[in-house]
Amino acid sequence: MSFKNLNLIEPIQRALVTEGYTIPTPIQEQAIPIVLQGQDLIGCAQTGTGKTAAFAIPILQILHEKRKLRNEPSRIKALIVTPTRELAIQIGESFSSYGRHTGLTHTVVFGGVSQYQQTLALKRGVDILIATPGRLLDLVNQKFINLRQIDIFVLDEADRMLDMGFIHDVKRIIAIIPKERQTLFFSATMPPAITKLASSILTDPARVEVTPQASTADIIDQSLYYVDKGSKNGLLLHLLTGENVTSALIFTRTKHGADKVVRILDKNGVTAEAIHGNKSQNARQGALERFKNRKIKALVATDIAARGIDIDELSHVINFELPNVPETYVHRIGRTGRAGHEGQAISFCDAEERAFLKDIEKLIGKSIPVVKDHPYASSSPAPAAAFARGGFRGIGKPRAGEERRSSPDERRRGHQDGRGPSRSSRPDDRGSERRSSNR
Structure with missing residues (x-):
């Protein structure tokens, strides 16, 4: 199996070649076709399995194809929520790499720094928003962000989100995004509280679990x-x-x-x-x-x-x-x-x-x-x-x-x-x- 077998559009294929990607990881191989079909997804995958590409690549393709059909101006169509600044930045870098030839725009918002540059990017208009929960809700309250037209919602590192006390923020975010959406849910572990959260926000999801939750890599x-x-x-x-x-x-x-x-x-x-x-x-x-x-x-x-x-x-x-x-x-x-x-x-x-x-x-x-x-x-x-x-x-x-x-x-x-x-x-x-x- 190679990325060429996943029916990816030419701009993304070209970016993957530049990145040196030839063979998808197991979670990419299984998750990308599911996401491209528009189905909700639960991905249970540990650190280092390539799950960022598993959702970033199909999101870029879906939004690129929709833009060609609608020819509409930039608005926030995909929202990725993740618990830490470092992870948000790395996800943003992945979207930059895989989407360099798509014409889609994205920005990353997180706390601990001035919001000035972040709000400037939002005013110019973005297609994809990567955010930590606290800063996201702050900017929503200040009317810099409108989440009413989200097509795809990704909750990344859900178990860590729970550990860090973000569960109430996550519920507030879910309450203000459209009910009709595609939802992708990723977590390294699936304790009962995470299973309950997943069942409350996903509709008939496919499940991809590429590595047993308690396993450690043989290598x-x-x-x-x-x-x-x-x-x-x-x-x-x-x-x-x-x-x-x-x-x-x-x-x-x-x-x-x-x-x-x-x-x-x-x-x-x-x-x-x-x-x-x-x-x-x-x-x-x-x-x-x-x-x-x-x-x-x-x-x-x-x-x-x-x-x-x-x-x-x-x-x-x-x-x-x-x-x-x-x-x-x-x-x-x-x-x-x-x-x-x-x-x-x-x-x-x-x-x-x-x-x-x-x-x-x-x-x-x-x-x-x-x-x-x-x-x-x-x-x-x-x-x-x-x-x-x-x-x-x-x-x-x-x-x-x-x-x-x-x-x-x-x-x-x-x-x-x-x-x-x-x-x-x-x-x-x-x-x-x-x-x-x-x-």
Whole structure:
């Protein structure tokens, strides 16, 4: 099967050739014909399966064909709602790539930046609008956006939308778009709340599920390191200074934890930046671009800020802290091993995270191989005690026989930057991420 077999119009075929696309992914192969027929669709697909093209390509074709028939001026005919700024921008880039020869226009609206340039684009008229929920509703209320003539509605990353507290915003959006429309619904997982939402907004939908919800790509080499909490920084630096790690996306549970990891890496000569909800839009995009261009080796992120990150040939994903929601593990490691490339997923597990590990292995249906031969192996299944001095600056203590003496200055500092998260750090940053991501 090639894209030539999907009955795509010449302008899109030409754009796909420019992009180097020849063979559609499974979700593209199955979803594109369904969407072109005008049918509602539920797509259950994990990160990295090519689902953006699965809806962007047929939307561009449908709107291009309608424009030829009607010869009408630009108006918002397709609305794509997605939870984060980064994902909205990437979807916009996809529409630019696939639609470069169609003459269709699009724009992206999201919070965290001035709305001035966004409203200018809207005043000029657009065919396709990609938006995060908060800014979309703000601009609707200000009369910059009229959704009464929408033909196609896409709800992307529905499960993350629910996690981030956008369910009420989504319902408000649905209430103001036409009831007669084509609806495309995409979600990596289908918990009961998402199934209920889908059933309320779709009409006789086709269902495409190309990957089991709990599976992890076979091409991803997973490994597990048991390590005391106080030694995680040392283990991370030990791995990042090895020859095999060319780029690493590192996950922490909190924004505070992400910033702390970056400070430790920078002090020890590993170029790193953090992305999370407290960073400005320009800072987040700048860090992402520098990571993609290999100007920095490590990008440290919280789950919500990282949703939608698409990086070619990412060599490693490192779970500095295991997620407390097992499905999140699948989403995280799915950012490596894309497009046929090999990928490594490394997870650290301290004594307090053993329960999280058990849930993850139950979900994926197998045990993650354990690496025992490393200098920071956990000394005890009990929670780590006070952080031991020694090792790299602010890092932790290697096991017996591999310790170096710390300097008097280091002992006086007490390795403040190497300790675990402070008591004041929030256990879950979803609330603040939601406020800063889209408003």
